[in-house]
Amino acid sequence: MKKNKYLLLISSLGVLALLVAAAVSENFLKEWHAIQGQARTQEGPIDVRLRQIVNPDLKKADRCVTCHVGMAPGEQILSDSKVAQPHKNVVHDTATMGCTTCHGGQGQATEKDDAHGNVHFWTEPMLPAKYAYASCGTCHTPLNVPNLETLSTARKTFERLDCYSCHRLDGRGGTLRPGGETGMEGPDLSHVGLKGYNQNWYTAHAQKNVEAQGGPWRRFQGGQ
Amino acid sequence: MDEANRSALNEFWVNLKSVPSQIYRAMFRGGAPVSDRTRSSFVFGNVFLHLHSVRTHLWSLRWTATMGLGIITTAAFLITLVTGVLLMFYYKPYPDVAYQSIKDIHFIVPTGRFMRNIHRWAANVMVVAVLLHMARAFYTASYRKPREFNWFIGWGLLVTTLALSFTGYLLPWDQLAYWAITIGANIAQSPREITDAMGITEFFDIGGLQREVLLGSDKVGEESLIRFYLLHVMILPLVLAMLMAVHFWRIRKDGGLAKPVDVDDRVKADAEEHYPVFTEEPQKTYQLAAVVKGRTPAVGSGPENTVPSMPHLFYAELGVLMFTTLICIVLAFVSDAPLKELANPLVPENPAKAPWYFLGLQEIVAFSAFMGGIGIPMLCWIGLGLIPFLDKETEGTGEWFGGPGGAKLVGWSMIYGFATSIAVEAVAIRFGWLREWFPDIPQLVITLVNPGTVITVLYAGFSIWALRRFNSTRAGALALFTCFLCGFIVLTVIGTYFRGPNWEFFWSPADWNAH
Amino acid sequence: MTTKPTEKRSRFEPEPMPRRDFLGLAALASMAAAFFVSMFGMLKLPKAAVSASPSKKYSVALPDALPEGEAFVPPGRSVAVFRDGEGVFAISTVCTHLGCIVKPNANGFECPCHGSGFSKDGAVTKGPAPKPLPWLKVSKGGSGFVIDEEATVKTGTKV
Numbered sequence: 046m047k048k049n050k051y052l053l054l055i056s057s058l059g060v061l062a063l064l065v066a067a068a069v070s071e072n073f074l075k076e077w078h079a080i081q082g083q084a085r086t087q088e089g090p091i092d093v094r095l096r097q098i099v100n101p102d103l104k105k106a107d108r109c110v111t112c113h114v115g116m117a118p119g120e121q122i123l124s125d126s127k128v129a130q131p132h133k134n135v136v137h138d139t140a141t142m143g144c145t146t147c148h149g150g151q152g153q154a155t156e157k158d159d160a161h162g163n164v165h166f167w168t169e170p171m172l173p174a175k176y177a178y179a180s181c182g183t184c185h186t187p188l189n190v191p192n193l194e195t196l197s198t199a200r201k202t203f204e205r206l207d208c209y210s211c212h213r214l215d216g217r218g219g220t221l222r223p224g225g226e227t228g229m230e231g232p233d234l235s236h237v238g239l240k241g242y243n244q245n246w247y248t249a250h251a252q253k254n255v256e257a258q259g260g261p262w263r264r265f266q267g268g269q
Numbered sequence: 270m271d272e273a274n275r276s277a278l279n280e281f282w283v284n285l286k287s288v289p290s291q292i293y294r295a296m297f298r299g300g301a302p303v304s305d306r307t308r309s310s311f312v313f314g315n316v317f318l319h320l321h322s323v324r325t326h327l328w329s330l331r332w333t334a335t336m337g338l339g340i341i342t343t344a345a346f347l348i349t350l351v352t353g354v355l356l357m358f359y360y361k362p363y364p365d366v367a368y369q370s371i372k373d374i375h376f377i378v379p380t381g382r383f384m385r386n387i388h389r390w391a392a393n394v395m396v397v398a399v400l401l402h403m404a405r406a407f408y409t410a411s412y413r414k415p416r417e418f419n420w421f422i423g424w425g426l427l428v429t430t431l432a433l434s435f436t437g438y439l440l441p442w443d444q445l446a447y448w449a450i451t452i453g454a455n456i457a458q459s460p461r462e463i464t465d466a467m468g469i470t471e472f473f474d475i476g477g478l479q480r481e482v483l484l485g486s487d488k489v490g491e492e493s494l495i496r497f498y499l500l501h502v503m504i505l506p507l508v509l510a511m512l513m514a515v516h517f518w519r520i521r522k523d524g525g526l527a528k529p530v531d532v533d534d535r536v537k538a539d540a541e542e543h544y545p546v547f548t549e550e551p552q553k554t555y556q557l558a559a560v561v562k563g564r565t566p567a568v569g570s571g572p573e574n575t576v577p578s579m580p581h582l583f584y585a586e587l588g589v590l591m592f593t594t595l596i597c598i599v600l601a602f603v604s605d606a607p608l609k610e611l612a613n614p615l616v617p618e619n620p621a622k623a624p625w626y627f628l629g630l631q632e633i634v635a636f637s638a639f640m641g642g643i644g645i646p647m648l649c650w651i652g653l654g655l656i657p658f659l660d661k662e663t664e665g666t667g668e669w670f671g672g673p674g675g676a677k678l679v680g681w682s683m684i685y686g687f688a689t690s691i692a693v694e695a696v697a698i699r700f701g702w703l704r705e706w707f708p709d710i711p712q713l714v715i716t717l718v719n720p721g722t723v724i725t726v727l728y729a730g731f732s733i734w735a736l737r738r739f740n741s742t743r744a745g746a747l748a749l750f751t752c753f754l755c756g757f758i759v760l761t762v763i764g765t766y767f768r769g770p771n772w773e774f775f776w777s778p779a780d781w782n783a784h
Numbered sequence: 785m786t787t788k789p790t791e792k793r794s795r796f797e798p799e800p801m802p803r804r805d806f807l808g809l810a811a812l813a814s815m816a817a818a819f820f821v822s823m824f825g826m827l828k829l830p831k832a833a834v835s836a837s838p839s840k841k842y843s844v845a846l847p848d849a850l851p852e853g854e855a856f857v858p859p860g861r862s863v864a865v866f867r868d869g870e871g872v873f874a875i876s877t878v879c880t881h882l883g884c885i886v887k888p889n890a891n892g893f894e895c896p897c898h899g900s901g902f903s904k905d906g907a908v909t910k911g912p913a914p915k916p917l918p919w920l921k922v923s924k925g926g927s928g929f930v931i932d933e934e935a936t937v938k939t940g941t942k943v
């Protein structure tokens with residue numbers, strides 16, 4: 046019986062210690078605890094808690110504002126830490142719109158790497174800030190959006206290089222098929238913006254084309 | 270005020286003051302459990318405790334008797350029960366939403382991530398423990414009369430445990446879950462291989478029916494999710510709890526755990542520590558015994574060498590409970606429960622693997638869906654259930670590797686079991702199988718002759734040899750059980766660690782060429 | 785079991801064991817402590833850490849032609865916004881009795897659930913509601929007005 050009592054004692058103490066450790070790490074040691082702990086408003090420190098922007102129309106809950114507290118609805122943060130800064134004024138009300146619609150990333154997450162999408166098993170990492178306009182197209186395909194100039198340059202390029210001949214875009218184009226009637230259809234590009242951008246993709250794609258030994262597209266373009 | 274009224278009021282006041290002590294007495298009718306006798310009445314007066322007998326044999330209390338495996342399984346179940354109910358506060362069983370709710374549990378639910386990790390780990394601990402517990406009951410020959418029925422119940426518990434784990438696997442609705450269940454459901458469809466080969470699938474499609482009833486649709490979708498959820502949180506836990514109650518109660522009715530016949534010569538109670546049971550004349554007449562037919566297992570054997578279950582057995586049980594909790598919490602601490610990308614029905618995982626305890630099956634399914642998925646598992650399962658009725662010898666009951674052949678036979682069986690399964694697998698991996706050699710071979714031949722069936726036949730042959738060599742059914746059983754256990758381990762390890770994309774062989778997962 | 789039986793003991797007698805058995809008591813106490821701490825975790829779980837509803841502070845764009853005395857209800861919100869000569873103000877439309885949504889009518893508001901009535905400025909005129917409908921904080925901001933449902937202002941404050 047003594048052995049069993051020791052088993053009970055030691056196991057229980059182990060469980061106790063781990064439970065306390067888990068409680069401490071969950072309630073005090075997360076990165077956002079430190080960030081919010083330093084944030085100040087005119088009235089003094091803010092209360093440290095999880096925050097989120099819920100956008101019921103898009104069925105999104107973005108918790109980015111747990112660290113970027115300056116952008117949380119109704120917060121007026123004064124401190125000069127970079128994460129806690131407010132959002133610059135843009136057309137949309139960021140406090141109702143949410144973050145990931147434009148910036149991509151994993152809005153549900155509350156830890157930096159997960160939120161920025163730099164983890165395994167999250168397929169849409171954050172867009173680099175300068176490409177954030179790329180997401181306008183997610184909702185406003187045919188409308189004029191702030192990046193209109195870039196967009197029209199891109200549209201013209203698309204037109205000029207005659208990408209429409211094989212690729213369909215917003216219901217236009219895609220009439221030609223490499224290899225004739227039975228050939229392969231060019232992929233529809235209407236929604237490529239939806240899943241975020243990989244800025245290296247086009248370079249890699251062009252490179253692949255250079256390296257490719259044949260294939261319908263090359264043959265069609267007069268290659269081997 | 271008249272007399273009667275005053276005293277009633279007075280009585281009310283006295284009653285009110287004594288409410289706490291009355292509640293205490295109502296709960297502990299036999300008085301505080303401080304003497305052996307009051308402890309006994311405490312145990313049999315409590316609905317949960319009375320599943321135990323009031324006294325436990327010293328033999329059964331030794332750590333080596335059971336390794337605590339049954340209690341570990343029970344403890345793991347209790348842990349999954351508690352954490353699972355907590356997860357239900359936030360889990361939403363609908364495709365995609367389910368995935369998001371798991372993300373929420375991971376990121377914002379207070380203690381959610383920890384609870385989910387513990388739940389996942391406890392579930393795995395439970396599967397491992399139930400397998401080991403079964404092996405323990407087998408190797409100590411504890412399935413024999415009068416315990417055949419309890420072995421039977423245990424057999425049901427094994428299946429229920431695996432089913433619980435399998436249904437839980439789908440709930441996160443990530444790629445891992447989605448494709449594991451797709452594979453699992455297709456295994457359920459594998460009788461089609463036979464019906465197809467016989468050309469009767471059109472009239473008699475038992476495989477397709479099984480799969481459709483399991484999934485509620487023709488593919489894994491929202492119907493399957495709600496079905497799996499219902500099974501996972503309601504039906505199977507209730508079935509398991511009920512079977513467990515019967516399992517425990519039977520142990521008591523079967524006279525405690527199995528013990529060697531000469532057990533009282535082997536363990537001696539320390540006279541200093543333990544008090545004899547019969548120091549005074551029995552005060553009860555055994556009227557009930559005259560009514561009930563047959564003899565109960567405990568009659569005729571003295572209760573000496575037993576100690577009161579409270580506290581002796583309870584310390585052991587609580588110790589194992591907390592030990593199991595510790596294991597699960599440590600695992601939960603060092604490793605997060607997996608969650609891959611959101612399920613995508615159009616992009617299969619490659620390799621798509623079933624839960625680990627089915628990877629042995631998936632390995633032989635890769636040769637013949639029917640044999641791997643239904644034929645051989647059914648054979649093992651039925652064989653397992655029939656063990657107590659096929660081996661009715663008495664030698665070695667209650668002892669590790671008891672019976673003719675003993676530990677030595679088990680050792681040889683292990684070597685044989687590992688060697689043959691590895692050899693057959695090596696041939697199949699290195700040189701391929703019949704279809705690679707004779708491309709036009711009919712499917713029925715492959716169904717009959719494939720690595721799974723070859724290993725099975727080799728094992729059966731060895732078992733028959735052992736049975737004749739020792740002229741004992743127990744020896745045959747020892748050989749066969751050990752071989753199958755080794756085969757299970759080999760195939761599971763190969764399926765888990767050495768199979769990559771397209772189920773091809775790889776020396777290490779690092780060699781899977783990523784795309 | 786620490787005490788030695790001094791003489792022949794019977795199983796009817798209490799064992800003085802529990803008082804002396806430090807190991808056993810320590811084991812049971814640490815188990816109880818572990819359970820106690822885990823209880824905290826379990827009780828903490830059902831209380832959500834963050835509200836699942838949208839932010840209570842939002843901006844509204846009032847239609848230019850909003851007649852005086854007519855309520856503008858921002859989509860999906862339980863607020864009535866008014867504009868009159870003195871400015872803009874917002875009144876919560878959540879009944880102070882048991883939380884039904886009140887309807888604007890000719891005299892003010894009426895509650896469909898238990899018949900409470902409120903005047904145009906939210907004061908209770910009828911029924912079981914214990915308090916007037918609160919006025920919510922409105923501020924000028926962005927392209928229109930920002931309403932903060934979590935901050936109330938004195939009845940009669942207009943922006």
Ligand code: HEM
Nearest residue numbers: 335339340342343403406411412420423424426427526527
């Ligand atoms: C959820 C699954 C199960 C639970 C919770 C469970 C629990 C237990 C417990 C607590 C005991 C007491 C002895 C010990 O701790 O080892 C026991 C005994 C036993 N179990 Fe299980 N068991 C399970 C599954 C099984 C399976 C799969 C089998 C075999 C097919 C089985 C066969 C037996 C037998 C024969 C005994 C009596 C052993 C003896 O008399 O020595 N049980 N079980």
Ligand code: FES
Nearest residue numbers: 879881882895898
């Ligand atoms: S809720 Fe409005 S009157 Fe009761």
